Structures are given as structure tokens and as C-alpha cells.
Amino acid sequence: MTANSAVYRLRAPNPSVMTGEGTNTYFIFDGDIAFLIDPGPEIPEHSEAMLDALGDRTLKGILLTHMHPDHSPAANAIKAATNAPVYGIPPDPLDTIQDHSVTVDHTLGDGEILSLGSLTVEAVTTPGHTSNHLCFWLSSEQMVFTGDHIMQGSTVVIVPPFGDMQDYLSSLEKLKKYPLKSIAPAHGELIFSPVDEINRLVAHRRSRECKVVQGLENQGWISLEDLTTIVYADVHESLHGLASRSLHAHLIKLLKEGRVTEKATLWQLND
Numbered sequence: 001m002t003a004n005s006a007v008y009r010l011r012a013p014n015p016s017v018m019t020g021e022g023t024n025t026y027f028i029f030d031g032d033i034a035f036l037i038d039p040g041p042e043i044p045e046h047s048e049a050m051l052d053a054l055g056d057r058t059l060k061g062i063l064l065t066h067m068h069p070d071h072s073p074a075a076n077a078i079k080a081a082t083n084a085p086v087y088g089i090p091p092d093p094l095d096t097i098q099d100h101s102v103t104v105d106h107t108l109g110d111g112e113i114l115s116l117g118s119l120t121v122e123a124v125t126t127p128g129h130t131s132n133h134l135c136f137w138l139s140s141e142q143m144v145f146t147g148d149h150i151m152q153g154s155t156v157v158i159v160p161p162f163g164d165m166q167d168y169l170s171s172l173e174k175l176k177k178y179p180l181k182s183i184a185p186a187h188g189e190l191i192f193s194p195v196d197e198i199n200r201l202v203a204h205r206r207s208r209e210c211k212v213v214q215g216l217e218n219q220g221w222i223s224l225e226d227l228t229t230i231v232y233a234d235v236h237e238s239l240h241g242l243a244s245r246s247l248h249a250h251l252i253k254l255l256k257e258g259r260v261t262e263k264a265t266l267w268q269l270n271d
Ligand SMILES: [Zn+2]
Pocket: 066, 068, 129, 148
């Protein structure tokens, strides 16, 4: 980056089990212009903090990784204050978990380049956590902003049908073609050994998938709930509701691969 450029992080005051210490909002500055990534939930003090951090610079774009309610709603307030256009991919109309209050002014395509002065930011489609998820590659810093595709300190939740485990694993591998030096997640701290972390995440999902297949062996037809208690025996019962959604995502992946069959909400391993 040039002497006038920088990446700056603000953390929204929305800590929870799902968001860790809160949602990370990132600015990319180049001289007197800026991009903003994931403005976060609509909390007046956070919007004020963003506008303070922007100062006299001109905001050239509000970039959204996806529209979960901890990522996008404040785009409305920031757009009203700055007139900056919103970039992203609108959520599926049937995806009621995502925020539909924000209008995307420019729908991004895979590999699309956004220029900010001397800098470029590349949109990288990374479906998996949601079908419309994007990461943003800042080549000058060899940094990728990963939203909820990769988080630090917690596991990404994949909820079907708009979350997809097969897509998620492909989207993890996809990031490895970039010469990554660091990952800037929407939750947690910067990650400085990106390829190791991606490999660890893939291995974690593969090992869980092995447990799913083992859990299905010799069971005959089994419900999601019963399989959850077998596959997630190592996870506290209070988290089994969440775990069953990830298990469902694993089963749909295995279904697509022809390795399991589903019949009236029961599942069976194919021979
Ligand atoms: Zn999310």
C-alpha cells in the first residue's frame, strides 16, 4: 500500500455466542477516499464511530460480504449519511434469515475488480455459509476479507438450504489460489497463517463427515435428531440444536454425492 493507504478495523458492540466479541467492520483507505466492508448491525453508536473514522474522506462504496443481520443493516444509515453505493449480492428472496432491508446498488460478479485510487479490491464469490457470500481480496496487502466464510475463534454455521457444505468446502479451497498473507475475518482477530488455517478448517469438516458416515453405519434409517446425539457426542447438549443444522448440511452433501438416501426425514447410508 502507499503511504496514504491503510486498513482500519472497528468492532460493533454486538457480542454474543454467534458473533464472538462483535462484528468487525473494516475500512480500506487510500488518501482521501475509502471503502467500508460490513457496516454491521444498526446501532447508532457504531454508525457514529464509522462516520468518525471516515472523517473528511469520501466513501466510495459499502461492500457487503452477505446480509446476515450482524453484517448489513447499518448500510442504510451509512448510505444515507454518505451517499455511497452498496456492493454485494442480494440474498435469495426465500432466505428469511438474511436482512432484506438493504438495497444492493451494484451486484458483484466473481472476479469483479473495484478500484479505489491506486488500490484494487477483487470480489470473490464464496458460497457456503450463505449462497450469496463474497470475500474481498486486497492485493496490495495480500489480505482477504472473509466475512463469515472464515472466522477466528468460532466455527462457521452452515444452515441448509441457503448454506451448503459442498459449496463451503470448495469456497475454502478457492481462496488458496490467492497469495494470501493474512485473513481479516468478520469475527475475531487477523489470521496470519492463512493456508494452514484453511487446511485446518477443511480437515475439521472432513473429520466430522467421517463421524457422520460412521454414525450411519449399521443404523438403518435414522432421524437427524438421533444421529446428532451420536455424531456430536463430543459437543455439549445445549449446542445440539445448532449442531443438527451442520449435520443436516453434511447429510445434504453426502446425498448429492450419492452416498446416503433420505426418506421422509430419515437418513440411511447407501451400500
Ligand atoms: Zn453470517
